[in-house]
Amino acid sequence: MTTSPTQHLLQPSFDDLGRHLATTAFVVVDLETTGAGPDATITEVGAVRVQGGEVVGEFQTLVNPNTHIPPLIQVLTGITDAMVADAPRLDQVVPPFLEFARDAVLVAHNAGFDVGFLKRACAAQELPWPGFPVVDTVGLARGVLLRDEVPNVKLATLARHFRAPEAPNHRALTDARATVHVLHGLLERVGNLGVHTLEDLLEFTRGVSPERRAKRTMAADVPASPGVYQFVADLPDRDGVLRRQVLYVGKSVNLRNRVRSYFTAAEKRPRMEEMVRIATGVETTVCRTDLEAEVLELRLIAAHAPRYNRRSKFPERQQWLKLTIEAFPRLSIVRAVADDGAVYFGPFSRRAAAEQAMLAIYEAFPIRQCTSRLSERRLGTGCALGELGKCLAPCDGSVTRTEYAEVVDAVRTSLTTDVRGVLEAPRKRLESLIAQQRFEEAGRLTGRLESFVRASTRARRIGALASCPEMVAARRVDHGWEIHVVRHARLVAAALARPGEVPQS
Structure with a gap:
């Protein structure tokens, strides 16, 4: 270790600094489609390639969708069936677009929509998706602009806010040009927030x-x-x-x-x-x-x-059941195991689980549930649990210390060696509850017993491990053998032995 x-x-290295936005090529893309469903397809592609704030190229083409364009879409975009009749097919458009966008960052307004169509087109043509970094101006605007600056992040709203010379009109190239101006305006804003590299920008859009x-x-x-x-x-x-x-x-x-x-x-x-x-x-x-x-x-x-x-x-939030050492012992929930000779049962990760196990013991044995410290010389008055037969009532002298000790011995046995006393005692009551269709009460009783059994299983494992002075365990893994030395349930050494090596702790 x-x-x-x-x-x-x-001081960040050049690799840490990443690609500066001023030298990064962006391809702002916009698509017009026949709709938004899984059967919709592309009718127009428009893209603008920019770098260092300057436009270095544009890409625009109509696309023959080989299907009828819905009337509502024709009204919205102005693209009709006649306009795309002689246009190239999608399989003729996608490869040159990918070449146009090579080594660039894709930018789109609501990028999930446009990039989704492009990925689907590549998959249909069995073309590998290049894995472009993607910037969505919608998410970027939401992280940069305040509500009192713009009422929403629609493209038309942002284009007006950043005074784009061309207003979006649901045609691909015009909308892409408007998005370019929106992108430049947003990059200027995030630059004031310390975002200067592509890596910074991508993390910023993800909320970092x-x-x-x-x-x-x-x-x-x-x-x-x-x-x-x-x-x-x-x-x-x-x-x-x-x-x-x-x-x-x-x-x-x-x-x-x-x-x-x-x-x-x-x-x-x-x-x-x-x-x-x-x-x-x-x-x-x-x-x-x-x-x-x-x-x-x-x-x-x-x-x-x-x-x-x-x-x-x-670990200090673990809980234990303790069988106290006194004239008339009782159960108590404690946070630590002390070296006082008492019996401890657990651990439990939650107090509620410890309480459920305690109730299971109370169901089986009439041990006292009060917290008073009792003695044979100083007697008190009985309680309702004693009258109901749920407690031997040592507080009023109903039993002697010797008679009460017999029940305590049975509790100690259930906590340390044999759980059958706890599990068998409530069987008749459980059968009666089920016969009366009182399933909720039966479920609660079963839950208590399950909590006790889980804790008992864990306690047996821990107890067996704690009683072992030293144990060496080896496990085969892909790259060799893992070796551990455990003494009294505590890990004291670990080693990894690779083939041909001597284990080093």
């Missing part, structure tokens, strides 16, 4: 802030190996002194790829956006096996209690 120091923000993307250099020296990573920050403590704090702990089979994902649109959790904004560095620990990484992750979470980790991963 090797640990790397904190990776702080670095420039500040978050700027921290991607934290992953520059992270190894492409399995292990555990920690996002850290230098924050003031209560006395105002800057101290290193762990914000988040995670594990991955590829640390570099996982850490990089936090600075892209792949990471969508809102709390992670805030965490990355606060973080000042990343620390990584390379592990040899997945188990070593999982154990180390849990240990680091327990040690640092990072504010951005899920609550369910905190």
Whole structure:
């Protein structure tokens, strides 16, 4: 297990900077179609290629759809059956368009519509889709413009807002030219937000802030190996002194790829956006096996209690059932196992599960449910549970300490060795509830028993492992053997033995 120091923000390299927007070629495309359904096809293609703010080429052609153009579409676009009768077919248009757009970024207004038709046309002709980067001016406008600037993000509205010389009119080339002016206006706006490269622009359209993307250099020296990573920050403590704090702990089979994902649109959790904004560095620990990484992750979470980790991963939130040691023992739900000689049963991930298991024991054994500390010398008054036969009522002297101890011994046996006492006791009541069609009550009783059985199975496994002084386990994997040394249920060493190598811990 090797640990790397904190990776702080670095000066970005040329590879990190990406393709500058001023040198990136964009092909703004617009299509006219016979409709929007799966059977619709293209009737016109219009495209404008721009680079550095200048138009460097245009592409326009009508397309013979080999089908009738609906009257409503003819009225909307002005494209009639007669106009496309002698136009080239789609299989004659797609290849030259792909050549026109080679090595460029596709831009469209509501890009999903236009790109979807182009992909479908390529698939119909068995042409590979080139995998163009795509920018949608609709999504870009929504991320840049405020509602008091434009009432909506329709192309006509945006063209007026950015004073495009040509108004869109549902003809492909005219609409593409209008979209060019909209694109340039939007790029000017995002430039003020620190978006200067194509990579910045694509992440911005996916909701990634420039500040978050700027921290991607934290992953520059992270190894492409399995292990555990920690996002850290230098924050003031209560006395105002800057101290290193762990914000988040995670594990991955590829640390570099996982850490990089936090600075892209792949990471969508809102709390992670805030965490990355606060973080000042990343620390990584390379592990040899997945188990070593999982154990180390849990240990680091327990040690640092990072504010951005899920609550369910905190081991201190586990619950245990405890059979107390006193004159008249009782069951209690506790958060930790103490070295006090008492019997502990669990762990449970949620308090509700511990309560269900406790109720299953109460169904089987009349052990007291009160929390008072009792003694044979100091008696009290009985309770309703005693009158109902649900409790032996040691509080009012109904049973002696010896008689009560017999029931406690039966509870202890059920918790440690034999669960049949808990499972068999409520059988008659369960059969009675089912016979009376009281299925909800029967379901609740069954749920309690299932919770008890799950906890008992887990406890037996943990108990058997904890009683073993040392165990060495090996597992065959694709690249060798994973070897682990476990002592009293705690992982103490891990190694990976590749063919021909001596295992190194």
